[in-house]
Amino acid sequence: MDLNYLTGTMPIEIGYLPKLETLYLHDNNLSGLIPSSIFNMSTITIIELGINQLSGSIPPNIGLGLPNLQQLYLSENKLSGCIPNNIGNLSSLILLSLEDNQLSRTIPSSVGRLQNLQGFFLDYNNLQGHIPDELCQLNHLYKLFLHENQFSGSIPSCLGNLTGSLRSLSLGFNLLNSTIASTLWELTYILELYLSSNSLIGPLSDGVGNLKVVRVMDLSDNRLSGTIPSSICGLQNLVNLSLENNNLRGPIPSSLGTLISLEFLDFSRNNLSGVIPKSLEMLSHLRYMNLSFNRLQGEIPTDGPFRNFSTQSFVSNDGLCGASRFYVPPCKGKTRRSILKYVIPEILSAVLLVTTIWMLMLRKKKNVEASTEIALMPQLLCERVSYQELLSATNVFNESNLLGIGGFGSVYKGTLSNEKNVAIKVFNLELEGAFTSFDVECEVLSNVRHRNLIKVIGCCSQIDFKAIILDYMPNGSLEKWLYSLNFSLNILQRLNIMIDVASALQYLHHSYETPIVHCDLKPSNILLDDDKVAHVSDFGIAKLLGRGDSKTQTITLATIGYMAPEYGMEGIITRRGDVYSFGIVLLETFTAKKPTDEIFGERSLKQWITNSLFAEEIVEVVDTNLLGIEEDLAFVSKIKCLSSIMRLALACCAESPEERINMQEALAALNKIKIKFFMDSAGGEVLNQHLVGQPPSD
Secondary structure, X not given: OEOOOOEEEOOHHHHHOOOOOEEEOOOOEEEEOOOHHHHHOOOOOEEEOOOOEEEEOOOOOOOOOOOOOOEEEOOOOEEEEOOOHHHHHOOOOOEEEOOOOEEOOOOOHHHHHOOOOOEEEOOOOOOEEOOOHHHHHOOOXXXXXXXXXXXXXXXXXXXXXXXXXXXXXXXXXXXXXXXXXXXXXXXXXXXXXXXXXXXXXXXXOXXXXXXXXXXXXXXXXXXXXXXXXXXXXXXXXXXXXXXXXXXXXXXXXXXHHHOOOOOEXXXXXXXXXXXXXXXXXXXXXXXXXXXXXXXXXXXXXXXXXXXXOOHHHOOOOOEEEOXXXXXXXXOOOOOXXXXXXXXXXXXXXXXXXXXXXXXXXXXXXHHHHHHHHHOHHHHHHOEEOOHHHHXXXXXXXXXXXXXXXXXOEEEEXXXXXXXXXXXXXXXXXXXXXXXXXXXXXHHHHHHOOOOOEOOEEEEEEOOOOEEEEEEOOOOOEHHHHHHOOOOOOOHHHHHHHHHHHHHHHHHHHHHOOOOEEOOOOOHHHEEEOOOOOEEEOOOOOOEEOOOOOOEXXXXXXXXXXXOOHHHHHHOEEEHHHHHHHHHHHHHHHHHOOOOOXXXXXXXXXXXXXXXHHHOOOHHHXXXXXXXXXXXXXOHHHHHHHHHHHHHXXXXXXXXXXXXOOOHHHHHHHHHHHHHHHHHHHHHOOHHHHHOOOOOOOO
């Protein structure tokens, strides 16, 4: 039985259809309770009720009258309460999918009786307590997904007994807080291991080298300590390895260069020391590497995949040196000539600076106010570039090099004498606030270090001319990609861009020593590099909150449509104001509609989205380029993803600052949406194709 586009409640009579073998009512708009009568159909083998609006609890008689049931899908509903103990009576069950509901309490021990179970999905619920040892009795279990719950305690050591069957284990985003049992490394044939975002402690065992065929291993965002075991280098099939944000110390094993399949490597935010092994140049498939925020030193390799990495992969490692494109000091031990190449210009610059200051002191008092605008602090924080070099770099600021015009000046593309392409922001000093804007941008951008913030390369500061030199972003702004006919971004690309922006704001708000509020976030201030990685720019009206301060006031206004209500009416600056702007940009990114678009009339972009979500007409508001055709298998997962994004955006731009989430919460939510979208669109059919009725294979 397969019906689509149904609404309302399920009729109780559906459970009395004779000899019914399959019931497909997935992806409808069914609501209300699940009739207990459907769990009395002795002939049925498949029940598929996923992706509906079903609520209430799972009927307690679920396992009493279904001797032949092999597949049960109740995922993506609004089911609450506990998992009935009678579920253990479904002796023929091969697949049990209860993910993305509101189930709570614990996993009943009766699940240990599901001896034929191959796929068990409980992710995205509110389940608590310990992960029961009874799961270890499921000798045919192929996939076990328990992520995004509230499980606590330890990972059952007996899971290592499932080495003959278990291929995917996902326990991330829980409250697990023990050491990793050594028996877990006995899962010799596991392909995917996700343990991220828990509070796991202790060293990473040498036993990790036993996972000979593992492809993905994510242990990030835990409290793991000790060194990276050299045995990890025996995992020749490893494609994705993340140990980000732990307490690991010691060197990066040089034998890591033997992992020839590696494409993604993240060791950032640890306490790793020593040099970056030159052997990593052999990883020809490596596309992403992040070693930032460690204590590494020595020369950054330059060959192999390092040709494609930027300074963001190495920031906050004060001991690193190497090529100028990484924005680190040159390595010591070079020839006398190469040393003089750097020393002599610095001496001349210092002499020029002293001379300039002396001349300024001799000027008349009427020039005192102007001369103080030179602001020694920004000059000391960024490399000085001469006015003559900027003239040469831009062909005397030729209009053909003009990239855009902003609130305080113009931006030009230029090529410096070292052949590096840069963006040169020239301030219009006739505009009120231009001097202050220059000082703020220099101070903020010269001090902060984050892969998703635009990097300042240098500055030029004279009495009548001020400019800052920034990294050139060849893919332009997000605004260009949203509104130009010749450019397009898919859902995942837009999602990645907004995750980048959220990461930058989270750093400014919560990770930098003095909280920084951007104050003018909008698509034109989000720039994309070669790989479409987003960089937040234009800090001309940014505010630094004093230590202990949560807000300040200003008379400088941001851009209409993006500024928070309390900012526009009272000039109150808080981090929540940036969150509001982020929410508006998030809405705009996935609708391709500006907040000031005249189609809204007296309404707003927020109201338009809110009304559409309430009426379940999300298709009517999102950018039509994102959806494809309704018959597309990915269409449903796209709609679900976009609906989640819209809800998150509205939570960011709530009218009251107190009702808004913060950027840490917004970033976590976006990552969750991305993971779920990936799993829905890329892995949704895996079990149907590979598990049901087939024995596990390597």
